[in-house]
Amino acid sequence: MVYRLPMREICICPACTNPLSRVVAEATAEARERFIAFSGKKYRGLMDPWLDQFALRVRQCGGCGHAWYAQQPSHDQLMAMYDASQPLRPGEAKHEPSPSMRREMARLRRLSPAQTPTLLDYGAGSGRWAAAAVETGFRVTAFEPSRTRTQERHGIIVIHELDDLAGPFDVVNLEQVLEHLPDPASVLSDIRGLCRDRTVVRITVPNLRRAPEGTDLWRVWPFDGSRPHTLAPFEHLHGFTPESLSILIGRAGFRPLPDWRCARGFTLHTARQALGRALPQVRSTKLLVQPFEQASHGAPNNAAPTRERTESLSQH
Numbered sequence: 210m211v212y213r214l215p216m217r218e219i220c221i222c223p224a225c226t227n228p229l230s231r232v233v234a235e236a237t238a239e240a241r242e243r244f245i246a247f248s249g250k251k252y253r254g255l256m257d258p259w260l261d262q263f264a265l266r267v268r269q270c271g272g273c274g275h276a277w278y279a280q281q282p283s284h285d286q287l288m289a290m291y292d293a294s295q296p297l298r299p300g301e302a303k304h305e306p307s308p309s310m311r312r313e314m315a316r317l318r319r320l321s322p323a324q325t326p327t328l329l330d331y332g333a334g335s336g337r338w339a340a341a342a343v344e345t346g347f348r349v350t351a352f353e354p355s356r357t358r359t360q361e362r363h364g365i366i367v368i369h370e371l372d373d374l375a376g377p378f379d380v381v382n383l384e385q386v387l388e389h390l391p392d393p394a395s396v397l398s399d400i401r402g403l404c405r406d407r408t409v410v411r412i413t414v415p416n417l418r419r420a421p422e423g424t425d426l427w428r429v430w431p432f433d434g435s436r437p438h439t440l441a442p443f444e445h446l447h448g449f450t451p452e453s454l455s456i457l458i459g460r461a462g463f464r465p466l467p468d469w470r471c472a473r474g475f476t477l478h479t480a481r482q483a484l485g486r487a488l489p490q491v492r493s494t495k496l497l498v499q500p501f502e503q504a505s506h507g508a509p510n511n512a513a514p515t516r517e518r519t520e521s522l523s524q525h
């Protein structure tokens with residue numbers, strides 16, 4: 210007979226380390242049915258047996274509101290899941306950068322005084338953001354652990370192994386990546402080691418407080434039959450709030466770019482940041498941050514990231 214060790218349950222908030230959390234969604238009979246439907250449509254049934262291997266359960270922090278899967282698949286399981294992924298609707302997969310991606314990269318380019326600034330697109334997925342960055346004049350490195358997803362493109366250095374990443378970079382782009390990582394705090398600390406003092410790190414994650422599911426967020430979890438949930442198992446392991454993201458970046462040694470630095474090009478973003486300091490409800494989960502010296506920060510600058518911290522990344 211094979212005995213399995215009980216799986217570790219993550220009870221402490223991965224964003225703010227608050228020990229007080231509660232279960233907000235778990236595998237009722239209806240949730241299991243929705244899970245099997247999602248597994249079939251999106252991953253050809255690959256995740257079906259996982260229901261018997263660990264608990265399908267979401268916890269939420271009593272402090273910052275961060276939500277996360279209490280038990281998570283292994284690294285190898287996550288990689289197999291990404292490899293089996295297929296679009297929910299035919300023709301959904303896109304490969305060329307959109308006009309808004311190009312505009313965003315042009316704004317980032319204006320923040321970088323170097324003649325040919327370097328940009329790391331961390332968790333590059335199919336490479337659309339990296340392609341937009343090349344068009345805008347960056348020298349681009351795309352990091353993506355899944356070899357099946359990143360397309361070779363002209364002018365982009367594609368890296369699949371974290372140990373092969375060599376900084377520092379002028380700009381780091383983390384477009385909808387952190388929510389996919391089992392341990393986003395460790396990865397952010399590693400990225401800090403790839404930064405100069407004036408490196409700009411752009412971070413976006415889905416905002417749990419503005420989820421498209423609205424007040425039905427947990428009622429329709431984990432799948433409403435048509436689109437991936439804000440906490441879709443198990444690509445989105447984390448659900449961020451503006452508070453949880455803000456605390457997480459501080460723990461990793463980053464702070465928001467001062468208004469005077471990002472005003473050029475990011476006018477709307479700067480205005481929103483300023484408003485958010487007075488009205489928490491307008492704060493967003495898009496941040497432009499830069500490194501700062503922490504008295505207790507353990508990771509030395511330019512430290513090589515560790516392979517153990519590489520986990521699954523996003524799909525765009």
Ligand SMILES: [Zn+2]
Pocket residue numbers: 222223224225226227270271272273274275453
């Ligand atoms: Zn928290």
